[in-house]
Amino acid sequence: MSSKTRNMLEGLVKDSSLKWLLGKRSSFDEEIEEMGRSPSAGANWIPELSPLANVVVRRCSKILGISSRDLHESFKQDAPESLKHPSRFARNFLEYCCFRALALSVQVVGHLSDKKFRRLTFNMMVAWEFPAAASQSLLSVDDDATVSLEAFSRIAQAVPIIADVIICENLFDVLTSSAGSRLQFSVYDKYLNGLERAIKKMKNHSESSLLSNIRSKGEKILEVDGTVTTQPVLEHVGISTWPGRLILTDHALYFEALRVVSYDKPKQYDLSEDLKQVVKPELTGPWGTRLFDKAVSYKSISLSEPVVMEFPELKGHTRRDYWLAIIREVLYTHRYINKFKITGVAREEALSKAVLCVLRAQTIQELGFTNPACFENLLLFNLCDQLPGGDLILETLAKMSNSRELDRTNRTEDGGTSYTMSASDVVSQLGSVFGTTSPRSRTGERSSLMVGEVAVGEMSPLERVVKESRKNYEKVVMAQETVHGVKVDGIDTNMAVMKELLLPVMEVGNWFLSLAYWDDPFKSFVFCIISTFIICRGWIGYVMAAGFLFFAVFMVLTRCFGREKGEMGLMVVAPPPMSTMEQLLAVQNAISQLEQLIQDGNIVLLKFRALLLSLFPQASEKFAVAMVIMAVSMAFVPCKYLFLLVFLEAFTRYSPVRRASTERLMRRLREWWFSIPAAPVVIEREKEEDKKRK
Known part of the structure; x- marks a missing residue:
């Protein structure tokens, strides 16, 4: 020494x-x-x-x-x-x-x-x-002593049941939500205790004789709800409602309707097959009213109508949000498996990751660490569905799973060993919980220096793509904060903001209208000559390219020499405040105008229908002749000259030479249009019996 x-x-x-x-x-x-x-x-x-x-x-x-x-x-x-x-x-x-x-x-x-x-x-x-x-x-x-996010991430990720590479940062944020930015041992110990209780709870579900008919299918039972009479789960199918027990496995969702002394045969809602399933939050209420945001809707091509599972509770909808998240986790896991054609041990690894994620979500819910919005952030495949570049994360995960499987096979043939500990090993570790085989021992690959997705002294490919995705997510969050910050209340105020934003476009539009109506004949004449020359030379593409280049240079110059961000805010003069009645009248007026626009649009479509069906033969003949002339022109006249003809027609119709003839032509076109009858419309009301049946 x-x-x-x-x-x-x-x-x-x-x-x-x-x-x-x-x-x-x-x-x-x-x-x-x-x-x-x-x-x-x-x-x-x-x-x-x-x-x-x-x-x-x-x-x-x-x-x-x-x-x-x-x-x-x-x-x-x-x-x-x-x-x-x-x-x-x-x-x-x-x-x-x-x-x-x-x-x-x-x-x-x-x-x-x-x-x-x-x-x-x-x-x-x-x-x-x-x-x-x-x-x-x-x-x-x-x-x-307390630990930082970096320390927690490096060590906790090496134990798959504690954390995962993808959700590790979100888990740390939840655990430290009440203690600043560092993790205390008391909170960490409480979390591991909760995980142990969640494992025992899952074990009790697996060993329950009441669930033996589901367990016999070889599926892992992840969560059960509705066994307590004070907290039932209600299934809504059409106008029928049944209380019962809801069971989630790693392959499907089951509902057992409650009878007098027992449960009915379970209904299965498959999550593993590609049935175009849609799982989303839903509103429910008595007699079909949509009042309470406490339900989950399940829809697939195998069902004639959606099934709604309601989770009644006195305050909030945390219970529903938890179930929505874990159901989606199983669904997204199987979508990942089907998309990347994951098979064999790699498939078991993906399902095991979902199992461990559900265990963590159960723990966080039981300990009361989180709010409802956090459940999806703690579930791996849910999070990848939300994160920018989440598809790249899943692609990297699939590649790593396949490469580890190939590497494991090669080492087995060569008699080698590995230090890795995967999620499937941990789930197998639970043994009696799911009735699986004993864990497969892996003890030491001396070249890769990796444990699961974590490498000694460096970032694994999965960690790198997760880090990049989180950077992009932070940009999205910052952008969304600015969006929420600029939202204003009141129809009149929003209209004022929109008017101010569209002011440059309106100014450009008014300038073009001024040219088209020849308010200043000299400017309009010069514009027509220049535009005709550009069209004849075939320079339209170059003009458009110059326009895009101008905007690009403008943005670069604004960034380099522009004003401060605070000075670049949009200044809007707020209109006089409106009372509640005035706002209601404004809404009613806007709805009336929208209805009028829809009616006018329908009339135009019905008149075209009448022309196509020759309900007014004389007008239809003229319309058909015009269509033939247009077809011949497009077939034999080069597009450049057609475009030139359309441009000159549009920009010279109100010139001093053509103004009188244009006014006569427009009058005749309006008279012709008004003379065309609209095609008839037959309104068929829904029968009361069909409405009741639905």
Whole structure:
């Protein structure tokens, strides 16, 4: 043992003894004392690591059954040179030890209920933040230490049941919602306790004799609701309503209607097949009224009409939101499986990820950590459906699953091993919960240095694509905040804002109308000559390209030399405030105008129908002749000259030379149009019997 190491251990032991006298003794202090008394303490002390990191490495070595020094040598031998750089060595070696120990620890049934396992994983996170020898001030880690998002993400993701790469950040935000931006051990311990209870709850569902008919299909029962009479689940089909029990498995949704003393045969609503299913929130109420936002609607091509599951509760709709999220999670999981044609072990891995996500959602709901909007953010496939680039996340996940399956096959044939611990391993770990086989042991691939989707000292492809997606999501959130910030109340105010926004377009439109009506004959004549020259030379495409280029240059110049963002806000003069009655009258007037527009549109369509059906032969003949002339012109005259003809007709009709003839022609066209009768319309009312049947 070197003198420097001996002095360091002696100093730590003295500090620990002092804390013991002061009544602040911790398990970390006991570990330091034990290391100081051990004859091999110096040999197993890694000088590059902090005291806390040394303690964590020693505990990992005990789990693995090899000394810290052997772990050190193994890392030096297996890790690439980039991971062994002095500036990164401490943290990378710590991750290496933690990942190997965790891969072995989670193979023990009931590891979540082990207090030592909980404390060890939390200490791993603390040590991850302070891995280097320069960090020697943390001795009271058992009492008041907290961890950051980065530390939580690196360690928690290595235990699939605790967190997942994709939802890890959202889970951390939920756990720290009441304690700032750092995670306390008390909250972390409470979360793991809740996970253990959720597992037991799922086990009770699986072992229940009342659910044996569903379990016999080989499906994993994830959640059951409606067994308590005070909180029933109501199924609405048409005008019929039945109370009963709702069951979600990893393949389908089942509803068992409640009879007098038993449940009816379960109805199955398949989530695994491609049946164009739509699962969405729904409003329900007595006698078909839509009053309460507490239901889930399920629709598929296998059903003649949608089925509505109602979750009554006194306040809010948290219960409905939870069920909506977990039903969608199973549905989206199977869509992912079908889209990427996932089969074999990779398919079981995807379903196991969904199972673990539901377990976490159950835990968060039970502990009351979250609000209803957070459930979807804690479910992997729900989140990928929302995130920008979520399809890329799923594509990367599918590629990694297939590559791991191929790599696993090759290593099995070669007699190799792996450090990885997948979600399917964890679900298999639960054993009696789902009646699955015992976990498949995997203990050490010495080249990839990965655990699941987490790689030692670097970001895996999945982590990289998730990080990029989150960056884009933050941009979307910021954009949506600006959208919500500019919304104003009142029809009159919104009309004023729209008028101000459309003012440049209206100015350009008025300028073109002025040219078309020849208010200034010289400008109109010059515009017609220039436009005719452009059309004849075939430069229309170049003019449009110049227009787009102008806008691009304008935006660049505005960004470089423009005003501040605060000065670029739209200034709108608010109209005089309107009373409630005035607003109602304005709405009524707007509706009347809209109705008039729809009527006019219908009349135009009916007149065209009359022309096509020759209900007014004389007008139809003229219309047919005009169509023949247009067809011949388009067939034999080049498009350039047709476009020129249309342009000159439109922009010279109100010139001094043509104004009188144009007015006569427009009058004759109006007279001809008004003389065309509209095709008849027969309104058939829905019969009262058909309405009742629906």
